[in-house]
Amino acid sequence: MTTIDTDTRTAASLDVVAAAARRAFAITVASTAAERAAWLTAVADALDANGPELVGLADEESHLGTARLTSELARTTAQLRLFAAAVVEGSYLEATIDHPDPQATPPRPDLRRMLRPLGPVAVFSASNFPFAFAVAGGDTASALAAGCPVIVKGHSAHPRLSARTAEVVTAALAEAGAPAGTFGHVTGRETGVALVQHPEIRAVGFTGSLHGGRALFDLAQGRPDPIPFYGELSAVNPVLITRAALEVRADELAAGLAASFTLGAGQFCTNPGVVLVPAGSRFAERVAAAVGSPAPVPMLTDGIAAAFAAGLEGLAAHDGVRVVTGAPAQRPGAGSAVVLATTTDAVIADSSALLAECFGPSTLIVEYADVDAALAAVRAVGGSLTATVHAEPGEELHEIIAVLTEVAGRVLFAGWPTGVAVSWAQQHGGPWPSTTSIHTSVGVTAMRRFLRPVAFQDAPNAALPPELRDENVLGIPRRIDGVLTLP
Template sequence: MSTNVQSIDARSGVRRAVAQNSTAEEIAEICIAASAASARLAAADRAERSAMLRAMADRLETDREDIISAADRETALGVSRLNGELTRTTFQLRLFADVLEEGSYLEATIDTAEATAMGPRPDLRRMLVPLGAVAVFGSSNFPLAFSVPGGDTASALAAGNAVVLKVHSSHPETSQLCAKALRQGALDSGFPADVVGLVFGRDATRHLVTDPRIKAVGFTGSLTGGQAILEYIDEREDPIPFYGELSSLNPFIVTEAAARSRASEIGRGLAESMTMGGGQFCTKPGLAFVPLGPGGDALMQALRLAVASTPSFTLLNERITRDYEAGVQALKTGGIASLVGEGPDSPGGAVPAMVFEVGTDAVPDIAQECFGPVTIVVRYNSIDDLERVLQSLTGSLTASIHHADGEDASVLRLIEAVREGVGRLVFNSYPTGVAVSWAQTHGGPWPSTNTLHTSVGATSIRRFLRPMTWQSAADVFLPAELRDAYTNIPRRINGQLLSLEQARI
């Protein structure tokens, strides 16, 4: 088997070697270097790490033209989409620089020594500290936002951990260029380049995940891929956290009144959302619930027309294309779903968008993710009918509810039906697109993820930190943030969350 790592032009299929698959020995050396770099990051103060993240963002901006060119060639996602994604990525790095400077993520907590109803209490001081080197797996569908310079990397580095990245085979050259920028940003800030390391090849997964210097894993990909990594983690003598984003249906619910009043608008919006990025967004609405009746029929007509005029898509790689074609073929021939809308065919391996329709009784047979520009519309009779089906779904990242004024009672029932199975509720809008912010949740119950944490937004940093308490420690032995006179971050002292002005003991 060839040891060459090949960069494949997603449109033409032209291949060229850009790297070599990593050997077990090379991976071990990279992990050793990452462990040492993690110690350097953990010892640095928050201002130093903040400066490093901003320098990394600056380097990505400097190299933008080369990165976008390579990413477009390897993914066919388009220059406009990829420029937006890189802008999101640099924004994300700078957001985490702000998170570090603000400091509340540390959860700094102090209980001073005093008498209590339980007896004398010692002086206890607690905050979150870095885990150590983190393994991150690049995703196929976001070469810039969920891969080498993506959210897992940004949050892990901000937390004080070096990152070893398993490069996705769909965009190896893009990954190399991004890693070069990040490593140079680290050097510009006085940190070792080894705060970011790359490994290549299918066999690298097991060696990386089982390396004893790796203390956590971040993964965005398929359910089967995530389960394989979990099996490797089980081989370790010491268990480590696995933060996986895996599979999501993202139910899209339209009430009868909403369909009656906004059929065309919702139908067009659903078509745009389900085909955004070739339907290769993890938040794509894969199941849409539309009422039977004139309003629902009008919505379906708008959806069909929008899909019929949507150009075909070159998907990210050959495997994704094969799986998409197999998935829609199974729907066509399974005798359960009816094909009710289809985009135009295109030569050269591009695939058309498709819309299928089923009744509520068919949901158990079709409720699985199909990656690509396809959605299944479930036609329902009543809120009772809809509520029953929604309660049977597996976990998703999102659920969207389109409603009209005056439907509060019905919408509350729908919220209750989906609330336990999603991480984000979207109202009268569309789930594709995830803002990078303090309040964002990008996560959900199994199989959308296997974690209670978000992978997007400021609080995603929590995944790569652990709590530690200092008991009866002299000031000199404490981290700066836990010392008596420190006032630069909010702190909880003797049970009271205090502002900066109050946080001094």
């Protein structure tokens, strides 16, 4: 395995890893869908085979529990297999053929277009998902599926797991016939910074804090040759509950919210951090009762726990906020559930203070006098990964939906946003500051981040990629002269 650890990182060492990735790209760019599918399946099989060991390491380092981690590992390997199926199916390529038309204005030559891999990709592991958003997670899987070699920067929250997972991935790829350099693993903050700036890197995938992500985004844009930086950064994921919904199922909604915002010690990027409810409903007290008095839970890192405590203390000290249950002062290294309450007037007057992400098991209940006030508060939230509405059948929702789709990439009707299915239709990404792009980091179209369109004009049939030749030997969907043609 090509690895740089924190103690030995140097520019020269990173050059070695990056050069290996560049050499590998000369092969992966020309690889067939069947070959890449085999690579992805081999990685999934190897992770499953080493599951007990990997889950044990993850639990020691993350405190997330073996049940949660076993499920997350299964999600990760299923994701790899989904990408394997998707690359063979082929529609992700957007293969398009326009035959010549001399009568068009202007005259049209023979044009054929498809998506091609960018080149070596840097991936930054997340702290809160040691499998699904880490070494072999969605960014890595989608980049490999697209035909891009990957260099992963392991997260300091789970160093032993990262190193061991990287060993498993490297061995599986080698056994499956992938070229050396298809996958690399590095560690260390300085190495991560250098990785973003390295001239061989063509794109970056990142899941982490707003501060850290913004710093790396600026580095990516400040290069002599700016590259795409796909960052998932910060979200408070607003929820709007109508009066009619509360009248019918207040206790059910309170229990659902309590379960959602405390799941995994609140360390989910889709945590419902701001919940808008009708004034006078005493919904915050219902949520507090549903939460009860749980014991503090170890958080991922001491730094995350300290940041959570500091964020809570700032919210609790605000004149417009009251603490409904829980203590803003948290035990070092751990987090306990806190429910806070405020009003739309307070949120709109000081949105930067009240709507900042507080990463941990807390939620802010915001009371509104009418729907217009609630929607004004939602707009003040800004970009989020998700937005949710709980309403009753027959309620007019067009205005609410219009605003929720302005601020979020996934809009839920009932239910709670924690939990992200991996599918063709999934969208995990929203306006700034939730992400730095319009693309998803979960689901099949996550591949789109690591692909770019190339058009071939008047090319001889034999010179074209197989996907664009006259005979559709691969049997993939193609758009021919404007008409979608299925195999």
